[in-house]
Amino acid sequence: MVSDEELMVRVQQGDTAAYNALFARHNRSVYGYLLRRTRDAELASELFQETWLKVHKGRHTYRRDQRFRPWLFSIATNAARDSGRRSARRIDTIDADAELVVPKERHEERLTLEAAIDRLPETLRDAFLLGAVHGLDHREVAAQLDISPDNARARISRARAALRKMLT
């Protein structure tokens, strides 16, 4: 199978079929990431379209020596971040090192994993989605979230701990 990176080089050369192949491979992952990140289907759809348009418009900014998926997710992350700025959504300032308090009512019923992820603080959720769910390494997560790799690792670890607390 042709690698993502090779397909992206073909996209840079104007190959529409290569773009469509990348879209077919990754569209559900990108949408899954954006939907879980925004928790808003309409906004996720808007950002999804914006992301893939930027993949096309920004194709010449892709470096041949970089992995495609982190590059793709960085576009999605930036789109979501810019959207947050545009709409002046709440900026989550929870310290990744602070104690996570799970509201009492959440102990009263068994949450699904999906609902538990949804209830993570934004800073932990973003790192968890990129690192644990979508498989980016700590350095790639750190680069996208403008934090240190150690901080990325800590956030993912704390997200896991928070999920365990909610689900067990």
Added chain:
Amino acid sequence: MNDPVQDYLLGLAPHPGDEALHAFAQIELPAGLAERTLAAVSDERAREPRQANTGRFKFVVAGLAVAAATLLVVRGAPETGDVSSMTARGLDETTPAVALKMAAEHDGATERFRDGMAYDPGDRLFFRYDIERQGWVHLVHASSTGVSVLSQVEVQGGEADLRLDGEQVLWTLDEADASSVFALVTTNEPLDASVLQNTLTDPAATGQTVDPESLCASALAAGLRCDAVRVEVKR
């Protein structure tokens, strides 16, 4: 817990395998979103300028002396094409007629392009259009290796240098251009480069010698307007 993906995500079990994790990571798109997205990208492709995959097609930063010299020279140059003569069966009369004018940088001087003159490899060509009204101008290069759409830009009526993103376009000649053709093709709407390339006679595919007349004849037959110039380069 007995869901390997959930256990992994909670840090209670090893990685469940890419396939299982991807299945969790992915969410089906709402109906129509994929189609709308690809359509938006396709529209974007059609709108943007096209550039051939060649290092010889470049932009000149506006304000460079050579570009300024070109402007001065070309403005006074006679047309190399006749706007009024472009008619053919199937021609869409609403498509704006166009004339291609060129200048060449040769022996350190920029001057009007001369039909029949053999230029040196390394000489550079500059392009200017004269279009009867607003439309899309496509710069096409045809040689024995095939047809390429070099640029696509929407312009207003009148005469001006061919520019992309504010920068003048140029072509650096090499021996492969020994006998090649440059053409301007106009449309009312942006036309995908691949569609235009398929529309125009491809000398590489037909085994014919490239010539301005046959190239423009194929454009005209498709209802497009065209003006073309042959370029000779010393081998």
